[in-house]
Amino acid sequence: MELSPMQIYRGVATILAVSIAVAVYSGVIILYGGDPVEAYTKMFRNAFLDPYGLRETMRLASALGIISLGLSIVFRAGLWNIGAEGQYVLGGLAAGYVVYVLGLQQGGPLAPLLIGALTGGLYAAIPGVLRWRLGVNEVLTTLMLNYVALYLLYYVVYGVWRDPQTGFPVTPEIPGAYRLPEVGGFVGGLAIMLLIAPALYYLLFHTRYGFKLRVYGLNREAAEYAGYDRRAIIVGGLFISGLLAGLAGAGDFLGSYYRLMPRFSSGLGYTAIIVALLAYNHPLIVPIASILFAGFLYGSYTLAIVADIPTEATYLMTGLLLAMLVSTQYMERWIGWLARRL
Amino acid sequence: MTSQGRSSPLLKARNIWVVYSDGTVANKGVSLTLYEGEIHGLVGENGAGKTSFVHVLYGVVRPSAGEIYIQGVKTRIASPQDARRHGIFMVPQHNVLIPTLTGLDNIRLSNGAEAVDRVYRLVDELGIDVDLDTPVERLERGMVKKIEVLRALATGAKIVILDEPTSVMSPVEVEDLSRLLKTLRGAGYSFIFISHRLDEVVEICDRVTVLRDGQVAYSGGVDEVEKLYRLMFRGEEYLEASSMRRISPMLRVFLGIEGNGQEELARKYLSGSRGFTGYVPGNPYSAMVPGMSLVDNVRFRVLDQDIDYEGLTLRIVRSYEVVARDIYTPIDRLSGGNMQRFIVGREVELSEDRCVLMYPTRGLDMRSMALVHRRVWDAVERGCEVIYFTEDMEEALMLGGMISVVYRGRVSEPVSADEADVDRLKMLMSGIGWS
Known part of the structure; x- marks a missing residue:
């Protein structure tokens, strides 16, 4: 298949975005008296060659990847779900509800996992319905609902579900029966991500529904011209992305933290936006991008410990990367203009 | 004063x-x-x-x-x-x-x-x-x-x-x-x-x-x-040369400057048709999906039907002389004229009993225009009613069919192109002579 000019511009723009972010991060390393090359080598070693580090990287990658997979679907439809963070938290909360309140034991982690996912999906469907029926911008509604989920999390960890034994703002560790089993020495979430990725690829590129989503994302007017059902695209697309964010939240709760705590909302839902954009919203690239990005994140955390480079530098870089990637569409135009001149 | x-x-x-x-x-x-x-x-x-x-x-x-x-x-x-x-x-x-x-x-x-x-x-x-x-x-x-x-x-x-x-x-x-x-x-x-x-x-x-x-x-x-x-308005020049204009009640031509009620008229024709109604909107860019191949640009239009999309795309490319490397080329790779002929071709070829074309030749050169006109007549001959909007009197006369002028939401009595009085059409187009 031939690349369209749009795809070429986007590729160039992505490379540009990553280069600028890396350059700035290198600058920070130098400012702190480090050697960028040495720092990147160390990051890579810590994140991928060290067995403990690799497990941590994969743990991070699976959550990031599952959320990004959902986002890649909804972004393809040109809809901006900025609320994955909240959907992730609510997924964890719903799973917690099954464990702590309902105490549903049959099926082990399956029931909380599915209910967590479904809750995340329904939570994202609210902005979907608002968008479809009333034309409310989904960027605002999804973003605002993050805070609702966040304070709900605080409510349960500081209040009703707080562990009475320790008194810390964390919920009690869940019994072993609920825990998501490890697969191949890594968190179960990794296997889930690797299973979902091809399924979503199939949905997006080999079903009519996926085709409609893509058409809607590429030219909304054309989708309406062809008479596509807006509800299925808008509400459905947001539901799918919320479903996966909820699944990731429930998965982290059941498979790696085994409890809820205030830091359960750690910004993964925002980072996943970057991963999806880096992967061109392509479900088969998302796993790779999420593993690489998780490696960068984990590596930079270790760098903070061993080389005194503050974690804030990591946030600086991820923030910068997001800004650069989001402005890609403007750069596309700019690069296109430049290409015509040359 | x-x-x-x-x-x-x-x-x-x-x-x-x-x-x-x-x-x-x-x-x-x-x-x-x-x-x-x-x-x-x-x-x-x-x-x-x-x-x-x-x-x-x-x-x-x-x-x-x-x-x-x-x-x-x-x-x-x-x-x-x-x-x-x-x-x-x-x-x-x-x-x-x-x-x-x-x-x-x-x-x-x-x-x-x-x-x-x-x-x-x-x-x-x-x-x-x-x-x-x-x-x-x-x-x-x-x-x-x-x-x-x-x-x-x-x-x-x-x-x-x-x-x-x-x-x-x-x-x-x-x-x-x-x-x-x-x-x-x-x-x-x-x-x-x-x-x-x-x-x-x-x-x-x-x-x-x-x-x-x-x-x-x-x-x-x-x-x-x-x-x-x-x-x-131009039109005279053409009048003498075209002694053999084709006429059919199945080809309705609406002549008038855009914004005189054409949208409403088109909407009327788009509803109430039994089979698939082809439609080229005034802005052809709203009828295509940039970033998708020519085949997918046919597919998206009739997604829920089982059609040999590749075959149809190939046919459109050939009979509308669309210059493209192959049918998997992204549509935004085509030049404006080729893109437009492709969209017009898709709609005409897909049409079953009716086809609504809004300014389908706008921006095309004379050769392309004549090509589109030939294909429109092919469609008419296979029993498809064609509703054709144009701003250009010369084009309307060249195309043939039954011509009505559209002005401020009003539609004049259709006259066949071979009997059309050019002066009268010009008058109506500029808002004069309406009772």
Whole structure:
């Protein structure tokens, strides 16, 4: 298949975005008296060659990847779900509800996992319905609902579900029966991500529904011209992305933290936006991008410990990367203009 | 009161040439004289060079040759700011006011407090009926246009260029605007009034300049209406050569400038058809998906049907002479003309019992136009009703079929192309001769 000019511009723009972010991060390393090359080598070693580090990287990658997979679907439809963070938290909360309140034991982690996912999906469907029926911008509604989920999390960890034994703002560790089993020495979430990725690829590129989503994302007017059902695209697309964010939240709760705590909302839902954009919203690239990005994140955390480079530098870089990637569409135009001149 | 014979011309453009970098010659020696207190109509078909000419006056386009004199002094207008300094202001076709603000706030925002005073003075002195205290988005378009005119005067303009101000107005609003312009004319302001509608021009303007193919076909008084519409639209040339026009009641041609109710008419034809109705909208870009291949650009249109998409795409590419490497090429790789022929081809070929084509050949060259016409007739022959909208009389006559003129929401009695009276069509197109 031939690349369209749009795809070429986007590729160039992505490379540009990553280069600028890396350059700035290198600058920070130098400012702190480090050697960028040495720092990147160390990051890579810590994140991928060290067995403990690799497990941590994969743990991070699976959550990031599952959320990004959902986002890649909804972004393809040109809809901006900025609320994955909240959907992730609510997924964890719903799973917690099954464990702590309902105490549903049959099926082990399956029931909380599915209910967590479904809750995340329904939570994202609210902005979907608002968008479809009333034309409310989904960027605002999804973003605002993050805070609702966040304070709900605080409510349960500081209040009703707080562990009475320790008194810390964390919920009690869940019994072993609920825990998501490890697969191949890594968190179960990794296997889930690797299973979902091809399924979503199939949905997006080999079903009519996926085709409609893509058409809607590429030219909304054309989708309406062809008479596509807006509800299925808008509400459905947001539901799918919320479903996966909820699944990731429930998965982290059941498979790696085994409890809820205030830091359960750690910004993964925002980072996943970057991963999806880096992967061109392509479900088969998302796993790779999420593993690489998780490696960068984990590596930079270790760098903070061993080389005194503050974690804030990591946030600086991820923030910068997001800004650069989001402005890609403007750069596309700019690069296109430049290409015509040359 | 007409202003002919007034002392000295306020603005004089002499022998203006506009040649664009792609080689298009938009103006071939256009001259125009505007007197103080005059409303000067500028008419012509789409592509006749009206916009290029006023863009020269407003400093948007630099002329390749020609001079402009303002009050007898040779002047170079390098930019719109420059034009405004010389008292020339252009009111664009589409609203540029901030919709949530009132007219007054808009004027205050863009031109300051003095401008507001000036507008108040004008309104008081001349007894102008204008609503400056309602957010612009809640006003009718005619009122908005009036505010834009006043805003222009508030900046100190003596000459206001109005680019198709009436294109989306109701007749009542047109009358209202006409009253305002005549009042202001009395106060010494001058206007260049661009329009497609001769009936309005005759009613509003003192003098008129007709552009045709980038040249002045007429400039003078508005009393010779008959002469004006003959000059404005091309069509004669074709009349003699086409002795063998094809006629079928299955081909309905609607002739008229866009914005005269074509959208509503098209909607009517799009509903109430049994089979698949092909449709090329006025803006073909809303009928394609950039970033997707030609095949997918066929597929998206008829997704829920089982069709051999590849085969159909190949057929369209071949019979519409679309230049593309293969059918998996992204559609945005094609040039504009190829893209358009592809979209038109897709819709015509997919149509079962009806096909609605809005300006399908706009921007195409003669050869492509003839090709589209052949395919339209192929469709008619296989029993498909074709509803064809065009702005170009020459094209309508060339195509054949049953022709109706569309003007301000009205549709004339269809006449077969071989019996069509060219003069009559021209009259109807310019708004004259409607009962």
